[in-house]
Amino acid sequence: MLPDALGDPTLLHPECAAISIPADDPFYSRFNQTCMEFIRSAPAPRCLFGPREQMNEKTAYIDGSQVYGIDDEMMNSLRTMDDGLLIAQMTNEGEELLPANTDLTNECNKAEQASMNQFCFRAGDRRVNEQVLLVLFHTVWARHHNHLASRLKNINPSWNDEELFQEARRIVGAQLQHVTYNEYLPPIFGENIIKDSKLKPLKNKKRKNFYIPDKSAAISAEFATAAFRFGHSQIAGHMERVDDFGDISSTETSSVFMNPFVVYMKGAVPQLTRGEVRQSAGDVDPFFTPQVAGKLFKGMNMFGLDLMSLNIQRGRDHGIASYTALRASCDLSSIHDFPDLSGIMDEDVIEILEDVYSHVDDIDLFVGGLAEHPVEGGVVGPTFACILLDQFLRLKVGDRYWYETNDKDTRFKKEQVKEIRKTTLAGIMCEVIPELTEIQAEPLKVASLENPVVSCSSFQELDLSHWKE
Known part of the structure; x- marks a missing residue:
């Protein structure tokens, strides 16, 4: 500029x-x-005067769109159109990776890597290459789809490509929903909120009509622009890899942004997975690692972007209300002056906020939300918990295809939903990364006495006999 x-x-x-x-x-x-540099979000087309409204490019629903895309054109570009499979590239070592994005104008691709036939990746979400662990997670679910499709073909050899693809896709979407609500959300909210809000999945064969037609599952601006970005403060300053012998190596986090080529190295997928599940996330607070606070997307430069500044500016770009306004809308204790924040945040943080902001009502939602003490048993403060809870409840009751529904037009059979409820993230990771051999029961939590490392043989695959026709 x-x-x-x-x-x-x-x-x-x-x-x-x-x-x-x-x-x-x-x-x-x-x-x-x-x-x-900061570019404003694209405005939604409208014919009325008034505040600017932004567009959501992705689907709101937990429907596997990160695997399959958001429209038929993208989805079809990821399919082989044979046996229900997604396109994959196979390395010389026989490892299954995401399809290559061979467009050399793509900002992620590099001429030196392209000369070795190594390209950035394609997936249902174009952001797949933003950091290498995101590539890893996309790889896990794409492999899982193909594994399901192959097993369904063995059980139902008469099924055509479309039948195999759509049923595998349907199962993947259901398992994503189950893992999200059974494993991902409880550590965020704590068991009390999970229990009171009835977010936990049902048991065994139970099904229920959760769907409320007038409840929109649309993503709120406060969720997307502030509350769901809480994880940015948890980013570690380094990324670990663990080899087959347990030896640990690490690299600076800033080096893995838009640089996914390590995935092509032999054994990289299991090594990255072992490293990812052993690392502990940071606390949710207003403090960011320098790897994203000044070095985000730096490439070969000495400096990059500052993620916290971008998030604050994005909130202002989207016109979301202040921290105190959102806290009030959540029926939490009123804040009229900086001393009212005492007990809600650390005193040294309050002093910094008072130094930075002219009035307590000026505090940006992202900043204030991060600064709150966490709810009991959870990782986020009460304001972010309120916004997140509202969204995840609506994602469930606003989805007519929710996997636990008893709607006769969209439901799974009783035995099928019972099988889906046996899904664990650990089981899926063991299924598609056979080199792992062992993993903790809940990979989203670090290993401990309560969350022991167990053999992959202890996890059962989905019993697809209940899908036999």
Whole structure:
């Protein structure tokens, strides 16, 4: 950006909301940076005057769209159109990876890697290459789809490609829903909120009509722009890999952004998986690792973007209400002045907020939400818990195809839903990464006495005999 543009708003493009960097910034001043690029979210087309509204590109539902895409064009581009399978590339060692994105104009691809026939990856979500562990998770679920499709063909040899694909896709979507609500959400909210809100999956063969037609599953701006970004503060400063002998190596987190080529190395998938499940996430708080606070997407440069600044600016771009306004809408204790934050946040954090913001009502939702003490047994504070709970409840009751439904038009058979409820993330990871041999029972939590490492042979595959026709 031209320096003159900072002082003259008329020189700025209307879709640019660049972030000014103080001349004495402790990090960026070393590189003479006074401006951080920021492009506004695309506005939704509308014919009425009023506040700008942004578009959601992805589907709201937990439907496996990260595996299959959001429309038929993308989905079909990921299919082999044979035996219900997704396209995969096989390495020389016989390892199954996501399909390659051979477009050399793609910002992720690099000429040196392309010369070795190594390209960035394609998946149902175009952000797949943003960081290597995201590639890993996409790989797990794409492999799982193909494993399911192959097993369904063995059980129902008369099924055609479309039948195999759609049923495998249907099962994957159901398992994603189950893992999300059974394994991912409880540590975020704590058992009390999970129990009171009835978020936990039903038991055995039970089915229920959760669907409420007038409840929208649409993603709220507060959820997408602030609350669900809580995990950004948990990002570790390094990424670990564990080899077959248990030896650990690590690399700086900033080196894995838009740089997924390590996945092509022999044994990288199991090594990255072992490293990922053994690392503990950081606390949810206003403190970020320097690997994303100044070095995000830095590539070969000495500096990059600051994730916290981007999140704050995105909240302002989307026009979401302040921290105190959202806290009030959640029927939490009212905040009228900075001293009212005492007991809600650490005192040293309150002092910093008072120094930065002119009034307590100016505190950005993202900042205030991160600063709160966590709810009992959970990792987020009460304001973020309120926003997250609202969204995950609506994702369930606003989905006519929710896997536990008893709707005769969309339901699974009783024995099928019982099998789906046996799904564990550990079981799926063991199924598609046979080199693992062992993993803790709940991979989203670190191993402990309560969460022991067990043999992969202890996890049973989905019994697909209940899908035999």
